[in-house]
Amino acid sequence: MKPEPSIIPRPATERYPGGEIRWTPAEKGSVFAGPGCRSVAALAAALLSRAPGRDWPAVDDPRGAFLRFELDASDGAYADEGYGLVVDADGVRCRARSAAGLFNALQSLRQLLPPAIETAGGLSSGFSLPFATVEDSPRFSWRGFMLDEARHFHGLETVKALLDLMALYKLNVFHWHLNDDQGWRLESRRYPELTRVGSKRRDTVIGGFGAAALAGISYQGSYTQDEAREIVRYAAERHITVVPEFELPGHASAALAAYPELGCTGGPYAVRIGPGIFKDIYCAGKDATLSFIDGVLDELCDIFPSAYIHLGGDEAPKDRWRACPACRARIEREGLSGEDALQAWLFNRAAERLAARGRRAIGWNEALNPALRPDAAAQFWRGGKAVMRRHLRGGRSFIMSDFWRAYLDYDYCLHPLKKAYAYEPVPAGLPEANVLGVESPLWTEWVADRSRLDWQTFPRLLAGAETAWTRRDRKDYRRFESRLVEHLPRLDALGVRYAPRAEWNPPPPIRAVKNACFLVRMATNLRRRAE
Ligand code: ACM
Ligand code: ZN
Numbered sequence: 001m002k003p004e005p006s007i008i009p010r011p012a013t014e015r016y017p018g019g020e021i022r023w024t025p026a027e028k029g030s031v032f033a034g035p036g037c038r039s040v041a042a043l044a045a046a047l048l049s050r051a052p053g054r055d056w057p058a059v060d061d062p063r064g065a066f067l068r069f070e071l072d073a074s075d076g077a078y079a080d081e082g083y084g085l086v087v088d089a090d091g092v093r094c095r096a097r098s099a100a101g102l103f104n105a106l107q108s109l110r111q112l113l114p115p116a117i118e119t120a121g122g123l124s125s126g127f128s129l130p131f132a133t134v135e136d137s138p139r140f141s142w143r144g145f146m147l148d149e150a151r152h153f154h155g156l157e158t159v160k161a162l163l164d165l166m167a168l169y170k171l172n173v174f175h176w177h178l179n180d181d182q183g184w185r186l187e188s189r190r191y192p193e194l195t196r197v198g199s200k201r202r203d204t205v206i207g208g209f210g211a212a213a214l215a216g217i218s219y220q221g222s223y224t225q226d227e228a229r230e231i232v233r234y235a236a237e238r239h240i241t242v243v244p245e246f247e248l249p250g251h252a253s254a255a256l257a258a259y260p261e262l263g264c265t266g267g268p269y270a271v272r273i274g275p276g277i278f279k280d281i282y283c284a285g286k287d288a289t290l291s292f293i294d295g296v297l298d299e300l301c302d303i304f305p306s307a308y309i310h311l312g313g314d315e316a317p318k319d320r321w322r323a324c325p326a327c328r329a330r331i332e333r334e335g336l337s338g339e340d341a342l343q344a345w346l347f348n349r350a351a352e353r354l355a356a357r358g359r360r361a362i363g364w365n366e367a368l369n370p371a372l373r374p375d376a377a378a379q380f381w382r383g384g385k386a387v388m389r390r391h392l393r394g395g396r397s398f399i400m401s402d403f404w405r406a407y408l409d410y411d412y413c414l415h416p417l418k419k420a421y422a423y424e425p426v427p428a429g430l431p432e433a434n435v436l437g438v439e440s441p442l443w444t445e446w447v448a449d450r451s452r453l454d455w456q457t458f459p460r461l462l463a464g465a466e467t468a469w470t471r472r473d474r475k476d477y478r479r480f481e482s483r484l485v486e487h488l489p490r491l492d493a494l495g496v497r498y499a500p501r502a503e504w505n506p507p508p509p510i511r512a513v514k515n516a517c518f519l520v521r522m523a524t525n526l527r528r529r530a531e
């Protein structure tokens with residue numbers, strides 16, 4: 001018996017009554033696009049046109065159309081991004097209240113089609129579709145993936161490929177980490193030294209996690225503003241919002257190397273080669289820093305239309321601020337209680353600049369402070385659980401990215417697939433309404449190329465996608481794993497070099513030994529960095 005179709009993330013309700021509809025290239029194909037449905041119909045036509053010599057014209061008459069898209073905005077018919085999908089002897093019908101919902105319906109339809117649909121010419125002999133009735137909507141509105149391109153620059157083609165894969169799994173936020181100690185990756189017209197100096201490092205670390213070997217060659221990469229706009233457009237066509245991150249006040253070495261006057265000591269500073277948490281951060285006392293932050297934020301707002309801009313806020317040691325006369329004077333002048341309050345003051349000032357452009361700020365949870373603007377969202381990753389709970393209960397919006405569950409940058413011994421899948425992002429007893437959603441970050445200190453990136457990300461990102469989309473009572477690891485195994489030929493067809501099944505959940509003794517080695521290496525690394 002054929003296994004049930006496997007749509008990932010698992011829909012809210014799905015029925016497969018048996019039977020299938022067959023389409024062969026000898027038949028004409030057509031797509032009916034109701035009012036407002038042209039763009040999704042065009043995407044569907046492009047997908048189905050992979051059968052050579054066939055195109056799928058959009059027609060105005062639903063009768064006889066193989067595939068029909070219609071919007072239905074009547075009260076209660078569909079949730080915002082939800083949809084209905086029916087496959088029966090009459091063909092395929094997709095209905096939703098929004099274009100995003102129809103796009104999600106198309107992604108489910110795509111997963112009902114044979115994996116050969118993913119390759120050019122793959123459908124040369126036609127296809128069958130199982131009869132299906134799917135009614136679906138997401139649990140969370142924020143379903144994110146974060147890519148760090150400061151530590152390693154992956155480039156336009158990889159980012160587009162990742163956006164395609166995000167769309168397939170109904171992920172809708174691409175959090176783009178574009179600057180850090182090891183590189184500044186986005187052109188600034190006001191501050192050209194950011195990429196001229198800040199996008200290059202003298203050398204780069206090679207080898208696996210925790211390795212100290214150097215390549216012996218310099219490393220660089222950056223996007224022009226036009227390229228970033230191309231990514232924003234490409235993402236928007238897939239109903240994905242790009243949220244850029246401008247790290248403040250720490251992880252600033254690349255920017256300080258370019259503009260040393262923005263640091264407390266005045267430098268000189270270097271773009272960092274290896275990973276770490278560095279003491280040189282932006283000087284919050286100098287007015288030059290404030291106008292730099294405003295200038296960068298204005299440019300980001302011009303390029304990225306996202307409702308949120310990420311302001312970082314994690315891992316910012318205060319050693320320099322404590323010793324800096326300008327920072328001390330700012331604390332005094334503003335009547336602040338100390339360095340943590342100064343960080344909140346700096347964050348709020350940047351958030352106000354964003355608010356003037358109709359945008360909201362997000363900060364990593366270390367930025368949480370009683371003085372933080374209530375409309376700023378927080379992204380929880382680790383530590384400070386009591387503080388997180390207090391802010392969440394108090395009404396602050398959160399994105400959940402627990403290090404032990406959602407992070408993609410460690411191996412499967414530390415973060416097995418099963419553990420990633422088990423992530424419940426809403427802390428017990430706290431209001432779900434304040435959790436915007438879930439995000440899976442990929443930090444790339446040790447991820448230098450696409451094949452490593454694929455291995456880290458897949459299939460764990462699919463677990464993250466299911467946590468973000470599927471209601472809690474519909475999640476079940478055993479079923480997920482068997483659906484995933486059915487799904488792998490599609491990732492093969494897409495050329496994704498995912499981690500093989502044997503590596504998803506290493507046996508406990510292997511995990512224990514490898515994790516002990518890992519923790520020793522991490523501690524050695526931290527010591528080395530502190531020296
Ligand atoms: C982080 O992983 N430093 C947010
Ligand atoms: Zn200072």
